[in-house]
Amino acid sequence: MKLLKQIALTFRLIKFERFLGSLFYSFQRDRLERQYSPPQTPTSVQSPGRLIQAEARERGADCQFERAELEITFLTPELVRLEWKPGKPPLPYAIAKQDWPDVENHLEPTAEGWKLTSASLNIEILNDGHLKFLTPNGELLREELPPQQLGEMQIHQARLRPEECIYGLGERAASLDLRRPKTEGQNIPAYRMWNYDAGGVYTSGTDPLYLCIPVYLGLHHQGSYLVFYENPYPANFSFEATATASFEGGSLCYYFTSGTPNQLLERYTELTGKPPLPPRWAFGYHQSRWGYGTQAAVQETVESFIQRDLPISAIHLDIDCQDNFRAFTVDPDTFPDIKTLTANLAARSIQLITILNPGIKATRKSKLFQEGRTQGFFCNDPQGNLIVGPVWPGMSAFPDFSNPDVRHWWTRQYEYLLDLGIRGFWHDMNEPGIFALWGDPSLPPHATQHNMEGRGGNHQEAHNLYGMLQAIAAYDALREYLPEIRPFVISRAGWAGLQRYAWTWTGDVQTSWEGLRQTVPTVLGMGLSGIPYTGPDIGGFKGNPSPELYLRWFQMAAFLPFCRTHSANNVKHRTPWMYGEPYLSLIRELLRLRYRLLPFFYTLAWEMTQTGHPMVRPLFWLDPTDVRLWSVDDAFLVGDALLVCPILAEGVRSRQVILPKGEWYPFWDDTPVSDSETLTLDAPLETIPLLVKAGTILAMEENQQLILHLYPCTEGNCMGQVYSDAGDGYGEWRVDRFQLHRTGAEITLIWQSEGNFEFPYHRVKLQFHGIQPQQVWIKGQDLPIVETSIECDSCKVLISKTM
8 A cells, every 4th residue: 555655656746747748848948949939020021023034954944033033854754853042952861762764855945935845744934933833734723922031931821723622731630632621620710730739639620630742733624633742841731722831941842743643643652752662561460569567578468469369460569667767777676677578579489579768767867868868969049058958858958950960979879678679769859849738839940050960940941851860870770780670760750851750650649439430531641742651649648549440440540551549548458359259359350460461561562662652542643534422531542442431320230332434343242333423332330342453463371371362354454463571671572473364255364473582372262252163274184163263272263164
């Protein structure tokens, strides 16, 4: 009893200490901002003025206006960089590709100004600074108004068509189409560009969130385009009659590209980087909670998964595992032998991931703090005074990750945890988030100074970059210290280019049906912003989901790239068995299905390294001309093959879906359906509505057998492929490509292979859907048919006659 009282007293004292720290910091932040914010001097809005001259360059043109200069550079025939000067040029953190091939272009005068053309794009530069982007056929894709400058603020506007839809801007608790809220809560007048700690819980309409990216995709009757602003300063975006972007600093430097949505993502990720191939285990199931406070608790959880025959690939540790919540530490009392724990987990193919926050406790007792302070690695104010703020360890200093020496120093700190067998890192609170009683819960934007690769700057510029720069250091650490395996980093905050270094998750989403509904457009919007690897806390972060809500959430998350249960420390322990039957058995079957689908997920991940296409896609991806699909955000595609229709409301046992054009097969039976205005699908508690596109060869695996599910079209060909390697590292690989040709009652399957990795399966099974094969043979030899499937050792060329 005395021990319990002491623990309770200590807890109250810690909370009181954090309260005092938050109070002190809020006053300090406001004082520093009053001292160092630039004076608000009245200025007039300045426009470029009249166009004086335009000169052709090898890759584009320079346009001289009365009060501004516009530099236009073609990177590809359909991708162009535009920079209005003067302005503070951006540091190229987002840009992965600097060297581009020459692009043939032509500059000529017109009656209203000048026209710059490539093989794929026409740009009209009008005499007052208007810009028009047109297809080679003369169809107008986008019309921009002359930019405006108000002091340090850059204002950029473009006219929007009445039907035009806008998607992107990173992580948003909004509808997929940012112009058309589906609920009253999603009505956000202006979208803020400022990575923000939502304070433990958010729901529809909370803005901003943790990962803001100034990129959006526009879709209208004449086509689609993408615009990316290479400007990390805080900004507001609104989309009414015009798309308005108002940046509080920096320069107006942006990229424009046109094409279909898949082409737009190809060009954008060519510019900002394709995501690397993650380890295969990352597509398994991850179990996490804030509350695994001891090594014994982790071991007990793992044993419970194994005893209940529940597949699992990773366990995540929150701040409980750390010594007084300090970064790069492990509590020796509660985790006395973590190296043995990680070895035992690895023997069962389970990886251990640990949390890591950027704040370093500001105390002389901390060797890490003393080392960083001595070398000047923490953020200071303009007078050189250390800026500290309260986070979990207490009053803490914050590394300046915009300094390459700091990133290198931070990279070295991971070695200790890697030596203990930790397999990946989960970056939290890296907006950076700070406990504050009021105002912005982060570093003072004008007072906090940053190195910015040696040229200097403040937190206005560095804030949105902070999380990504920390992720770079973690990625580099894993590549350096464990070069034989692929890095696995999760980052709550980030910016354009984060996909090169880390996954993310949707943060502290509310435990509610509304939180579940919001997850679909949030994940889709992130994919269209170049952030493909994400997923929610299954069941929501803070709260106790009902059995039905948890199951429906699990059903949806089973088809997302990142499948993880996580929850707060003041809720019930959330595991697949917490609700008993039938929920345990239903979740077990979902997990088994996800693991059978690993060849499909892993192949999509490999394809993403080539194309940049997100794994999870909006329905309009298949047909951008189908207006019916433009605003659908309660269903999603996985690749082009699966159409997932989650149940997003309590007590619902059927739902409607708008099908993209073509023929589809319900996954749970083989009755093909065609597109119509709406289709009603049954959704009993144990089932999530799921459809497969006709023409799909869906790869699954079970017991060292590759199962190819064949969903043929009525006529014509279809193709599929399976990527295989060791599941980690950088060794040999192979791609098995399958072509299915259907002519009347005859189907031919051709199998071709590339690469030197040995075929990883003992046998191949072909499962036919929608047809009943009557005779199957390979090279003249008949194969036995079992119901609607066959098995073979090698199906290099297979011919099947059907009914």
